[in-house]
Amino acid sequence: MNEVPVTARINGEEWSGRVEPRLLLSDFLRGTLGLTGTHVGCEHGVCGACTVRFDGDPVRACLMFAVQIDGHVVETVEGLTPDIEGGVAAASDLHPIQRAFHEAHALQCGFCTPGILMTIAAFLETTPDPSEAEIRSALAGHLCRCTGYHNIVIAVRRAADLSRGDPTAVADEDTGP
Amino acid sequence: MKPAPFEYAAPTTLDEALSVLSRGDGDARPLAGGQSLVPMLNFRLGGPATLVDLNAIEELAFIEPTADGGLRIGAMTRQVALERDPSVRRAAPLLAEAAPSIAHAQIRTRGTVGGSLAHADPAAELPAVLLALGARVRIARRPRDGESDGRVERSLPLEDLYLGPFFTALEPDELLVEIAVPGLRPGEGTAFEELARRSGDYAIVGAAARVWLRADGACEEAAVSLINAGPTPCLLEDAAATLRGVSPTPERIEEAAVAAAEACEPAADMHGSEAYRRHLARLLTTRVLLRAVGRARERVA
DSSP: OOOEEEEEEETTEEEEEEEOTTOBHHHIIIIISOOTTSOOSSSSSSSOTTEEEETTEEEEGGGSBGGGGTTSEEEOGGGGSTTOOSSOOOGGGSOHHHHHHHHTTOOSSOSSHHHHHHHHHHHHHHOSSOOHHHHHHHHTTOOOSSSTTHHHHHHHHHHHHHHTTOTTOOSTTOOOO | OOSOOOEEEOOSSHHHHHHHHHTTTTOEEEESSOTTHHHHHHTTSOOOSEEEEOTTOGGGOOEEEOTTSOEEEETTOBHHHHHHOHHHHHHOHHHHHHGGGSSOHHHHTTOBHHHHHHHTOTTOHHHHHHHHTTOEEEEEEOOOTTSOSSOEEEEEEGGGGEEETTEESOOTTOEEEEEEEOOOOTTEEEEEEEEOSSTTSOOSEEEEEEEEEOTTSOEEEEEEEEESSSSSOEEOHHHHHHHTTSOOOHHHHHHHHHHHHHHOOOOOBTTBOHHHHHHHHHHHHHHHHHHHHHHHHHTOO
């Protein structure tokens, strides 16, 4: 099989190697790099579980080939907390968005969560003080079958407050079922 | 791995890409944003021998205002650029209005304008919207046997690109390289609306309209297109003809909407019967025409 050389910046570190052209970016991240935080759901761009950032923009990793990241920058959910290596993060180590999701109980099974975090990380950079309607619109590209989205919306609002350095942000609006 | 093996080419210039396509014996496919092609490859619904990745060809990604107030849009322009670029809002507000309805934000960051047009999905927003705007497409290829050197180009009204379901006038060695959108004239207004079960889903039906009013308020020109209401992206000429030369009163607009609903050819599926889709075609055509006329009146000099 003809492998193609690829050099890319992944979660802040340069990676160089050779990949087969038909290898999907999602399978490359999980299988080749062991970055299993990127989840694979539908593999046709609908569910959003595999969302990563490509040159800053959220994209579906299942709809790109690994060869296409040559010369580009990729961030996965592991890149949100670059200082944690292999271990389990303490709450204080978490990225503000992760902290907000933890505190607002915005995940149950967690399968959709990494993709949502990557979309929201990009979203809050362009929309630091989002309305609920904007939050719901930003989440539209992600399927969550557990939460009914209610606490996810609360978590994104809280993440916005935390990211803007508002320590009084409260998570107790509604953390109900 | 999901897709079947293929040869991969990643040209950095248009000429290089055209050369690879012309050497492909009809089995080389361009890879634009990949948001429709890669799912097909993942499901092994297609298996081209060679994929010609266009993503490194910078000369194909641009939005440029033209002298007539319109736009030239490079085929590899990302769909998200239609939302972000202020010149689109000014020159072709219909494109900016429809762009957020194209799939999900994470698809629009990769999906391209040219890719969507060439894919020819009757359920897609961009073909319908650009049909309503009277856009033209520029197509390029390498010379074939017996032709002299250089690039061979042709330009088509977008309407002529669509020959059948997911079937276009593009030859295997040709590439859609640029879209020309005419400028919005004084007295011209546009509108878009679609109905989808969830944000980001394909529309059950959608409609786009463009209306050009003369100073006396009569309609000089009109265009109506529908999404997911036939085998190909389509203009509803009967609906437009109802409005031409007359004052677009609500009654005339209703007549045009009835004409659109009668002329379209929607298919039934799990999301709606044929009758329901015709009902939506009529309703949405009415709405977009009313809004387009209102906007056109604001722009009458």
